[in-house]
Amino acid sequence: MLMSISLIIIGFLVGLLVISTGGGGAAIYLGLxxxxxxxxPAVAASTSLVTAFPSLLVGAYGHYRTGQIHFKVGNQMLMTAIPATIVGALVAPYISSVAYTWIVAIILTGLGIQILIKRFFSHGDHPVQHQGSQAAIYGLISGIMVGVAGLSGGGPIIAGLLVLGLDMLPAAATSSYVLVGTSLVGLLFHLSANNINWSVGLSLMVGAVVGAFCAPRLLAKVDAAKLNAYVKPFMGVLLIIMGLRMLV
Incomplete structure (x- = not known):
């Protein structure tokens, strides 16, 4: 009982944070x-998608109601992300456990470093440039992450949207929209593998859905810039620690 309550609380906090910053949360769930x-790693990959998808759906709907989703650039990303997710999911069963562990660890660490670089070393605003080729590349990377590693792929999506010139709030909203599509495809493939730990996943899912429901409403009341100034470094460091711990 205590374990279930702890998982629900963890799921709530992760769901609240990642929907607020445009991530899917599967990377953090996978690390945990x-x-x-x-x-x-293979079981954790499937379980992380089961946990993340419902909260993504709830969070994306909340952002849709606020009118923050940029569907044009989101659809450009989905055009390459979904096929890449399918290819990654088909290849995943043939990857050895050791290779799988290294792939997940490298992706987690890389995402953490990416977040910290974006937070501390990227300065200045960029004009909005919804360039289809750039959006397609970020979608491709995201899809591979979803299919192979069971991540939601939010890292390259949110980074790409910011590079294309979107402000943080519409970038977070559009990222949630894209991740609903990629996570659904990845989830369907991982469900067929029948290697999900439901006892852990369901408790995390309940908390994550509640957190995702609250996130868009809280964003309307708080200074999102200040929130991200504290949340992003924390998420970056957490992902790096999780990735390195897998290799120890």
Missing amino acids: LTSVFGLA
Whole structure:
């Protein structure tokens, strides 16, 4: 009982934070499931998608109601992200456990470093440039992450949207929209593998959905810039620690 309550609280906090910053949360869930709960990488990958998808759906709908989603650039990303997700999911079963662990660890660490670089070393505003080729590249990277590693792929999506010139709030909203599509495709493939830890995943999912429901409403009342100034470095460091711990 205590374990379930702890998982719900963790899920709520992660769901609240990642929907507020445009991520899907599967990277953090994956790190927690492997480094804290000791799940095998393949099981953790499937479980992380099960946990993240419902909260993404709730969060995206909340952003849709506020009118913050940029569907044009989001659809450009989805055009390459979904095929890449399918290819990644088909290849994933043939990857060895050791290779799988290294792939997940490298992706988690890389995402963490990317977040910290974006937070501390990227300065200045960029004009909005919804360039289809750039959007397609970020969508491709995201799809591969979803299909192979069971991540939601939010890192390259939110980074790409910011590079294309979107402000943080519409970038977070559009990212949630894109991740609903990629996570659904990845989830369907991982469900067929039948390697989900439901006892852990369901408790995390409940908390994550509540957090995702609250996130768009809280963003309307708080200074999103100040929130991200504190949340993003924390998420970056957390992902790096999780990735490195997998290799120890």
